[in-house]
Amino acid sequence: MLFHETADGRAVALLNERERGLLARIAMRVHFRRGATIYREGDPADFVYNIAAGVVKAFRTLTGGRRRIVAFLFAGDLIGLAEEGVYVNQAEAVTAVTAYRISLPALDNLVRTDPALDYSLLLKLTHELRAAQCHALILARHDAIGRIAMFIAMLQRLQQERGMNGDDIPLPMSRSDIADYVGMPLSTVSRSFRSLIAGNIVRFTDRRRLRIIDRARFEELLSQPARGREAEP
């Protein structure tokens, strides 16, 4: 069963009583309000955070003030894991967030002695890795609507991995955040959404909540390699 992701992927949930107890002893419940910074690029990476509720964005600010969002993280995810002693990017709460803050040296000790704990970290990392590769696939698209469609599909997948099934897909992050994630200007994101709506492919039930109307054409957008023709030699 190693290297498999379980149905609901919460790391701590995988642990038994004893291990959860150990973790709880070194973990501390912390709270961040919307927009709060959890850690900054360059800070010493002293803590790992296990998100209990809310959404976090991890991003890098590059020369020129432009931001690239590297990942969105949700309940059950760990942030601060793959750092090299110093945080390589900044983490900020997209919504209100509650999390468990875990001292890295303490976790280190635990992990050295406890294979099961280590194992659950492995699962988490493979999960993050797949997410990053998915992100890369999104960015590789050349058409704006295609990127947005893949982004929506990704959110939906995350949604149902979490069990929170339902036709409505929540978009907790701002359009501007979406723009920084899919690598397009805000205006293009806006236009793409409008285009999807105009084509009766999706509909907004709320400003931050959308539903896919025409599943068939939506899937078509996902699989189209680029601004496509489907002709033959």
Place this chain on the structure above:
Amino acid sequence: MLFHETADGRAVALLNERERGLLARIAMRVHFRRGATIYREGDPADFVYNIAAGVVKAFRTLTGGRRRIVAFLFAGDLIGLAEEGVYVNQAEAVTAVTAYRISLPALDNLVRTDPALDYSLLLKLTHELRAAQCHALILARHDAIGRIAMFIAMLQRLQQERGMNGDDIPLPMSRSDIADYVGMPLSTVSRSFRSLIAGNIVRFTDRRRLRIIDRARFEELLSQPARGREAEP
């Protein structure tokens, strides 16, 4: 020291004698010629491969026959790790490759009982994760030369992480592979290289071996957010 990458990042090299012995018992030396397929998307993920020499590409073929290369892997890297019971992409030898094939169930057993082994896998995964995020940063660039510059910089970084220092940067993969990695058509990759050469920024010493001439302007390309202006408010 947990969550740190050591100077040379070879997983097996991190293990002690006993552990290396254990691994050797379940590993089998295998060889692939240039262009050979190591595994296919959809195959049951029975093995992990530890690359001893050569270069491998991991890619996904999407509808329309287009290919997206997800990662290039080099000596010391592990492939087949982050799969979900079934390989999620295809692996193919870019050069001649020798590798150690490790049965996944056997590795599973070892890992469950041996924290140190598990730990080295953690290191490997964080390494892969950072590589994926770097890939995403490349793809997020909108200018062709910028992507190529970042790609070259990445290869150089890998080069010196491996100790193989020297001004010459080898490009083991075909232009077409580069194109599939950086998400541009082959023609644009070609033009970008030409542009770098015309600007006296890089020079090819060999068809597959290049050198950075003008380091200053090269760095400039790396940091330019996009087709840039550097103006003020």
Place this chain on the structure above:
DNA sequence: CGCGACCTTGAGCACTGTCAACGCGGGTGG
């Protein structure tokens, strides 16, 4: 020597990035 894969080069057009102005909504203070 000739074929095929890999690479280069050319021309035109469309998509999307840049710039910029406007609308909307929610929060705050009077």
Place this chain on the structure above:
DNA sequence: CCACCCGCGTTGACAGTGCTCAAGGTCGCG
């Protein structure tokens, strides 16, 4: 409770880069 204000989001116009298509070149290999 209302009015203001500011951030977020939408929309428009325009210009440019890189994508599509397509043909020519070069290298290596049989």
